[in-house]
Amino acid sequence: MQTTSAHSHAHGSDEHHENHAHHDEGGFLKKYVFSTDHKVIGVQYGITALVFLLLGFILMMLMRFQIAYPGQPIPIIGGLMAHFFGPLADKGIMSPTLYNMFGAMHGTIMVFLAIVPLAFGAFGNLVVPLQIGAPDMAFPRINMVSYQCFAAGGIVMLVSFFIPGGTAQSGWTSYSPLATSVEGHGQTFWLTGMVLLITSSLLGAVNFIATIIQLRAPGMTWMRLPFFVWAQFVTGFLLLLAFPPLEAAGLMQLADNVLGTSFFLPTGLAVGGRLADISGGGSPLLWQHLFWFLGHPEVYVLILPAIGIVSEVVANNTRKPLWGYKSMVYATLAIGFISFIVWAHHMYLTGMGTKISTFFQTTTMIISIPSVIILTCIFISLWGGAIRFNTPMLFALAFLPMFGLGGLTGLPLGFNYSDIHLHDTYYVIAHFHYVVAPGTIFGLFAGIYYWYPKVAGRMMNETLGKVHFWLSLIFMNLVFFPMFIQGMSGMLRRMSDGGAMYSTAKAAAGSIGGLSDRMIELNAFVSHAAWGLALAQIPFIINFFWSISHGKKVTSDNPWDATTLEWQTPTPPPHGNFLKTPEVVRGPYDYSLPGASKDFVPQNQNS
């Protein structure tokens, strides 16, 4: 069954020409831009999302300069910034308004344009149909439209940087009434972009769920699904059901901005010292409820696919079945349900009432249980394994403590009394970045290194990969760990001067509190670490492109000796994926099966 790559190439080009004789391959546009093939769409999602990931990172690096050296012109590209943003970056100095814009767009881009499309759009598209033995997604054309909506939403967001008045500047959460009170059309662009992105997610979610339910190959029962598929399945439901309320909220805020309604604007709202000319009667709290109704399930949209990838990589590189596969599946389902009733733990300080806070505090503590179950299962899976320390495995292994740290530091935020102190500080930033950056992004890197040979037919370079890994791991921690300390000492987020205004040195005589010089000096340290983290990504970028043409050619369709179905196709898989529909006869992780001739038995092989 182990066809060599060269063989399958020949195979593909001969037999498939006949198969596809009636199926017009079309020109470049049809093959790469308007393709309905899930693999091409997956790559489109992946590359677009990686570009946005870099862009979001660049925004933050510029902001980090302003935080470390407030009021100083940005070196090297300061002139360019002044050219593009005019008075907002006068003489290359980032103004607080521009800082706010970059902050809002950093969050928006990272969450909605980088991580979700990469984790769900790219990996889901590429891997899920292959892993379940399907020829494509259930609705290939809707899949294409989904990507196009995503791209359109991204373009709207990008264009908004250059409109008069600049882009959205009310944070990625866009709280009303702030989001309606700021001047300019940035917020309108933001909302329009969001509606497009939400539409894209919705179409994608319908497609994924339908595909997983309907197109599983014969014999692929629910408990034979690779864990990654389960993770994507639950993620699909989260996107399907959590995003529409934000769409509704977006429409209402759009009406507030454009039609002059008062959905989220209270009676007696004063803007710039003058009573606003509105009917009033609206509720700012309503926006927060609707936003976080999406916002919290969204956290699990960010993390579940990464956990799925890590599980695949860990099982493959320990050469052992996942320990507690079923518990992991049920825990994932539990997370899916509970994640819909925890949202208001983001809102303890809004004055919504202590009884409601207590309810959401309780559910928040409950949802940590299934998360811990999953993580524990993966940890125990390592026990007694003959671990192969290749690049994907290194990233997957680092994911575990990093995500663990991010998760555990979330507990004090989930208790409403300790949250009073920590709310809106750098502690919060450190917490969720530990979850998403060295957590999710490491998981995604593991996925890129792991599935790259399936797409490109060549391996990524191991040495560059290891350099990338170790430098990223070190710098990630240097960036985010000091933020815990800053946050606990009371440094607020969203301040363009990095807290200098509240330093003890500047405080008036007799005032209490203030930030010590050491806390403020940490800003420069963190900023340098962030720029170091950027340098650490250079090996990855080189590796990613260089390996397309120069990487080591794979010698078989299954270079990692894996059991799941995506490795039982030709490399790269042709349109339609499988040469014949696979018959699944066993579970997803039959590694080191006693009595088997090799240490792995693919799902579609008898032994």
Next chain:
Amino acid sequence: MDIPYTVQPRRDTGLYNAKLGIWLFLASEVMLFGALFSSYIMLRVGADIGEWPQRLLNVPIGTVNTLVLITSSVTVVLGWAALKQNNFARYRLYQTITILCAFGFVGIKSYEYYDKFTHYQVITNDGKVFDGHLIKRDKELVVLSGFEIDASKGKAHGVMEASGHGPNHKPHKEIEIKTSDIKKIGNYGPAHNTYTAIYFTLTGLHGLHVIGGALVIGYILWPGAGMWKTDPERYTNRVEVSGLFWHFVDLVWIFLFPVLYLL
């Protein structure tokens, strides 16, 4: 390459792909409208006393529109059933009625919108509140056909009392107000208060669904009808799926009507 279960149902799920797809899509639609209904509740609970209008809309017109939509829901099923019996002509008849109903619904709704956009409230500099339909508006003068209301218990309450739903029914008369006396003038559009805001958002979004559904049903009925000859089973499935969407649109209205018109 053929994707399985595009026409025939999969045995263990009992569904073909598109039918599962539309059910999932409708689940997300439930969340979309659910969020708006929740917003309605939050806004209404949070409204100041006397500022949430009740019975602002014309109930008989709303009832007629409800009947129109229910009729269309019946014909959509009958049309699908006719196709199942291989009776294309009868299917076409029923679905044409469905589309006519959609037109009727949107027409009546447009009339109601027009009525609200020409309905004005004027607050004068000396604190009086006038309410009525606009007859004339130029640089010097605004003429309304309406009445002065007592806004002491809240403007919305005053309108309800004066407009005939309370005991103090007042006849409409022509009121002339000088532009220079006007402190604030505005129609009953979305910006009037939170009730009109949520009213226009909910019915507007629902109206878009009606139009979208009618376009899809119309497309299947006329330009896309060739599939009936080439692939009748798949064609019938399309009719079923579009019908499921149409029932959902109908169902949303069944909730909208009491919430916005009666309560």
